[in-house]
Amino acid sequence: MFGFSQPNVPQIDTSKVKDAIDSHKDIVLLDVRTEDEYSINHIQGSINIPFDQISERVEKEIVNKKKTIYVYCLSGSRSIQAVNEMIKFGYKDVFSMASGLLTWRAKNYPLT
Numbered sequence: 001m002f003g004f005s006q007p008n009v010p011q012i013d014t015s016k017v018k019d020a021i022d023s024h025k026d027i028v029l030l031d032v033r034t035e036d037e038y039s040i041n042h043i044q045g046s047i048n049i050p051f052d053q054i055s056e057r058v059e060k061e062i063v064n065k066k067k068t069i070y071v072y073c074l075s076g077s078r079s080i081q082a083v084n085e086m087i088k089f090g091y092k093d094v095f096s097m098a099s100g101l102l103t104w105r106a107k108n109y110p111l112t
Contacts, residue, residue: 008009009083012095017070021045026067028062032082041111042071043104051078054085065091072097104108 020027021043029046031038049057051073054083062069069091071079079096086094097104105111 002019009080009087009100010081010095011076012070013098014107014109016022017043017072017097018104018107018109022069026068028067029036030062030069030071032071032073032078032083039076043101044071044110049075054082055089058091059089062091065089066093069094070097070110071095075102082090 001039017029023028029043029048031048032054033042033048034050035048038050041047047061049061069086069092071082071086071094073082076096076099079100083094083096098100101111
């Protein structure tokens with residue numbers, strides 16, 4: 001639509017992210033919102049690398065490129081872009097959480 005193409009990146013449903021957290025799977029939760037947004041609330045156990053800092057920080061903070069990583073933002077748009085960038089850096093098992101925290105909140109899942 002409107003001539004813009006969205007990168008085709010792997011996505012994961014919020015309920016599957018919640019299941020992974022509840023079953024203590026070995027995952028990384030990456031919040032790519034701003035530091036101010038993150039400080040207001042976030043998914044417990046997540047780390048924060050704002051989207052505009054992904055290219056400078058992600059390889060230093062998430063060294064294992066084979067680790068399962070679930071990336072989220074507020075609506076899913078920054079996380080899609082971040083996952084696309086991370087794939088370019090060689091991350092193999094990285095997913096954008098579909099519809100981000102908007103859906104997480106709508107399902108009344110917990111935030112810290």
